[in-house]
Every structure is written in C-alpha cells, then in structure tokens.
Amino acid sequence: MPEGPELHLASCYVNKMCDGVVFTGAVRKSEVSKSPDVPFNSEAYRITATSRGKEVKLTLTPIGGDSKRRVKAGQADQPMDIIFRFGMSGFFRLTSEDELPKHSHLRFYSKEKPCRVLSFVDARRFGTWHPNGTWQPDRGPCIMFEYKSFRENVLSHLSDRAFDRPICEVMLNQKYFNGIGNYLRAEILYRLNIPPFVCARTVLEGLESEDLCESEKPVKKEFSDVKGSDRITKVKVKEEKTDLLRLSHTVPLEVVSLGGKGYDPEKADYSGFQAWLQCYSVDGMKSVRDHNGRTMWFQGDSGPMVPKDLKSPKAKKRVKKEDDHDYTDKKKVSRGRSKSTLKRKLIKEETVIKTPKKEKDARLKEAGSKRRKTEKPQEINTPHREKRSTARRRKSSSNDTAAGSQRQSRRMSSK
DNA sequence: TCTGTATGGGGAA
DNA sequence: TCCCCCTACAGAT
Structure with missing residues (x-):
C-alpha cells in the first residue's frame, strides 16, 4: 500500500530490521527486472533508509575498513545511495535465504550464517530503483516531513497551469503533493467536504502561506466563488482551524501513527487501517473515474469539473455501466473488490521463489x-x-x- | 475462461 | 491525452 505513509513505514522497517546487521558481497537483481543493476560490492556494509514523499533512499555504507588500508579491487569504499519508488506493490522484507519472497527483485545478503536477505519485493514490477540516485528533482517537498516548504511550494505556484485542474487530480501531482496517493486524496477531501472536481486554484488561493494553526491566527476561508458550496460553507465553521494543505500533512501522519502493523509482513493486519478509512472504498461513498482513469472516492457533490465526455473506450464502457446501475449497486461491487483486496493482504505470501x-x-x-x-x-x-x-x-x-x-x-x- | 480492478508513474504523440 | 509496464485476484459468463 505504497503512499507517503507506507514509504515512510518501509524506511522505518529497514532501519529497525537492519540495525546491527552486516551485509556483504554484491547486490543481486532478479532475472526479470528491467531496473538497473546496482554496481555495489563490499566485504562488509550496513543499510539504513530514509523517506521523502513517495520515495525511499537506502544508503549502503561500507564498514570496518581502515581508511588507510587499500580496499580490494572492485570493492566499494564509499557509501552508495539507492532511490526506490514503490509503484503499486513494492515493499521491503528481511527474511532467511530459503524463505525469499516471491517477486523479490533486488536482494542484499547479510554476512551471517545462515544469511538473511533484505528484499525489495514488487509483484507488479511498477517499482523502480536508481543506484547513485538522488531524490527526484521534479518532486516537491515531502508532505509529512517538509511541511513548511511543501506548503510554500504549493501556494507560491498557484499561477502554474497545473492548478487549472480539479483539486483531486492536482493532489496526485507529485510536483506539489509528494506523498499523496489515491486513498489519501479521498480521505483529505472527504474530511473537508470539498467536492473533488472543483478547480484546485479556487480551493487553494485563499490559504495563507503561513500555517495558521501553528501561528494561532484566525483562519480566513475563501470558497465564496464556488457554486453550490453549501457544504463548504458549513466546513468553514466546522473546520475553522485547518485547511487542505494542513490535512495533507496531518492525515498521512495519522496513518504513520497507526504503526507498522499494516506493513510488517510477519503480522500482516490491515484491520486497523481499514477501520481508519472513512471514505476510500467505504460503503455508501460514491466513486467516479478522474481524467486519468483513477477512481476518486467521495461523498456528496462531485464538483463542476467532473469528467463528462470520456474519450477512452474503457472509460466510456465504465460510464455506460454506471448509467445502467445506481450508485448503491456499484458500491457493492467496488466494496466487495476492495474488501477482497484487503483480505488478500492478510494471506501470508508464498515464500517459494522461482529459480x-x-x-x-x-x-x-x-x-x-x-x-x-x-x-x-x-x-x-x-x-x-x-x-x-x-x-x-x-x-x-x-x-x-x-x-x-x-x-x-x-x-x-x-x- | 473472460473481464475488470488495484495505494504509480514514464514516455510517445 | 493516451498507452503501457505487470501480477493477482474476484466476479461474471
């Protein structure tokens, strides 16, 4: 479940599990992976991790070598950073060598006997890694751990044409919302009662660049130009002390505070996370496809910029189907799928790996x-x-x- | 057996 | 804007 919180929990998992573990040798890649080889080989090294938005950085640090002593030929004496993006299904797992997870595509071997292996596991292979990489330059500051610059980055670029789009679609733009994904946008907009297909600029242009919650100033909301925004007016009162940018920071942190339970493969338990969700894939909520074909979950009005003339046949087909059924029916189907997806996560993955x-x-x-x-x-x-x-x-x-x-x-x- | 869906994003036109 | 990368599963046929 890789959005910002999961990437962060993944980095915590690596730091916790690899604390004190010495790794050795080369970094091995699966045959099928199209991601680059990792040209790192060290007699002894440690692994640490950090996250930023939807990226994780692993740092491989050679140890024990006397800096004056010559390093063996082909062996690294300098740390290497590897930047990971998780796609739809990536995660890390530390296992014994004979319990390698299926779809383990990059592997780091420990020096112990028998050795353990830190795997980057990714069933769909949409994830990528970049050896000697840096945080992707086009991505904005982390919504969780660089809140101030995240907020400034959004509010100082509102003239960017990117903000011509519906707010729900802008929230998936990692140039501005690095760490927000499909479930987070649904949860955040739901809590603020903001229709997902309202122009992003309209939603954001009234916000102060300073976080008012921190500076204790009265909150000024400017949604007056949004038509049919009764719900928003109510929110003005109810959510007096917050706004979309602040929730884009605090809601992901709530998920982090749920703990690594959902991530820890040994105690796979998504019930806490499932219970936490208020909107995404929840009974009674509506859903439509946005202009990129991704499902937007919401309640109430969709907003004026909701896709109407969908060009793709797939989308047309979906719309036709939706015309034939009321929302209630559709919810049942979607909910069923979603539940099954969560259920799937509960099933321990097969540990046999293909040769x-x-x-x-x-x-x-x-x-x-x-x-x-x-x-x-x-x-x-x-x-x-x-x-x-x-x-x-x-x-x-x-x-x-x-x-x-x-x-x-x-x-x-x-x- | 077929179809639709999934927490993402790169790249061609 | 659209297609594509890929696996796994549930529900429909």
Whole structure:
C-alpha cells in the first residue's frame, strides 16, 4: 500500500530490521527486472533508509575498513545511495535465504550464517530503483516531513497551469503533493467536504502561506466563488482551524501513527487501517473515474469539473455501466473488490521463489501464448476499442498462462 | 475462461 | 491525452 505513509513505514522497517546487521558481497537483481543493476560490492556494509514523499533512499555504507588500508579491487569504499519508488506493490522484507519472497527483485545478503536477505519485493514490477540516485528533482517537498516548504511550494505556484485542474487530480501531482496517493486524496477531501472536481486554484488561493494553526491566527476561508458550496460553507465553521494543505500533512501522519502493523509482513493486519478509512472504498461513498482513469472516492457533490465526455473506450464502457446501475449497486461491487483486496493482504505470501531459469521459462511460454492468442478472431469494435480490447485479451490470457506455468513450476518444485 | 480492478508513474504523440 | 509496464485476484459468463 505504497503512499507517503507506507514509504515512510518501509524506511522505518529497514532501519529497525537492519540495525546491527552486516551485509556483504554484491547486490543481486532478479532475472526479470528491467531496473538497473546496482554496481555495489563490499566485504562488509550496513543499510539504513530514509523517506521523502513517495520515495525511499537506502544508503549502503561500507564498514570496518581502515581508511588507510587499500580496499580490494572492485570493492566499494564509499557509501552508495539507492532511490526506490514503490509503484503499486513494492515493499521491503528481511527474511532467511530459503524463505525469499516471491517477486523479490533486488536482494542484499547479510554476512551471517545462515544469511538473511533484505528484499525489495514488487509483484507488479511498477517499482523502480536508481543506484547513485538522488531524490527526484521534479518532486516537491515531502508532505509529512517538509511541511513548511511543501506548503510554500504549493501556494507560491498557484499561477502554474497545473492548478487549472480539479483539486483531486492536482493532489496526485507529485510536483506539489509528494506523498499523496489515491486513498489519501479521498480521505483529505472527504474530511473537508470539498467536492473533488472543483478547480484546485479556487480551493487553494485563499490559504495563507503561513500555517495558521501553528501561528494561532484566525483562519480566513475563501470558497465564496464556488457554486453550490453549501457544504463548504458549513466546513468553514466546522473546520475553522485547518485547511487542505494542513490535512495533507496531518492525515498521512495519522496513518504513520497507526504503526507498522499494516506493513510488517510477519503480522500482516490491515484491520486497523481499514477501520481508519472513512471514505476510500467505504460503503455508501460514491466513486467516479478522474481524467486519468483513477477512481476518486467521495461523498456528496462531485464538483463542476467532473469528467463528462470520456474519450477512452474503457472509460466510456465504465460510464455506460454506471448509467445502467445506481450508485448503491456499484458500491457493492467496488466494496466487495476492495474488501477482497484487503483480505488478500492478510494471506501470508508464498515464500517459494522461482529459480531464474523457471522465470525465464515462464516468460518464454508467455511469449508463445501471446502469439497464439492474437490469432483469435477479433471482436467487432470501433478501431480504438478494438485495439484496447485486443490488448486486454492478450494481456489477460498471457497472464493466465504465465500464472499457470508459475503454478506448475511451484508444483514441480514442491514435488 | 473472460473481464475488470488495484495505494504509480514514464514516455510517445 | 493516451498507452503501457505487470501480477493477482474476484466476479461474471
């Protein structure tokens, strides 16, 4: 569940689990990963982590070497930073060598016998890492740990065209909201009763660059130009001492304060987090797709900038489906999926890892399957639709085959 | 067996 | 703006 809080909890996990652990040798990458090799090799090194928004930095620090003594050829004598982004499914886990998690794509080996392994695990492989990296320059200050500069960065750039967009979409722009993701934007807007598809600038332009809660000044809210904003007017009174930028800071910190329970793979327990959610994927809430195709959960009005003429066939299809059903039905479906997703997290991940060869075989098989599947007659579609549905079918079927061959591999290896 | 969905973001046009 | 990267699962067919 990687948004800002989870990335931070991941860095805490690394610092806690790797405290006192000495790592050794090379950093190993899985066969299938397309991320870069990590050219680091040290007889003895330690690992520490920090986070900033939706990035984690691991620092590998060689130890024990006398600075005057020559380091072996090919061995690092300088620390290396590796910047990680987690995509949709990344996390770290420290395990024994024979319990490597499935989808462990980057591995750091400890010096002990038997050794332990710190893995970057990422089922969907949307995550990336950058050896010798720095915090991505285009990303803004961290919403949790650089609050003042985060706030200033937003309010001093309101003339940027980025703020022409709906507030819910701007909140996913990491140039300004580094650390906010899909569940956080829903929770924050819900608490302020701000319709998600109101122009971002309108929501933000009345805010003071100084955090009024900290300076104890009276809060001045300026939502008067938002039409149909009865709810916002109420909020003006109710939420007198906060605003969207402050909540973008405090709400993620609430998740951090829930603790590492949701992250700690040994005690996978998402019930606390699930109970914490007030809006995202919650019964009775509405949801629509934003202009980027991401689901926005909210209550009440959607706001004037809600997508209407959706260009993508996928989105059109969704809209048609939504026209055919009332929100209640849709909620049931969405809620069911979401619950199942959370439930899935509760199931301990398989600890068997495919050997590189088996991974390769699975991919070869997958490629063969792709070719076969594309020979199937195509549906009658608009050209655009045709392209996408074919792609979907191809993806889906190839994945089935890949998954099947993985299952087979596991069966074989368990025999 | 097929379809839709998932806490993200890079890159081409 | 749109497509794509990829796996895993639930629900529909």
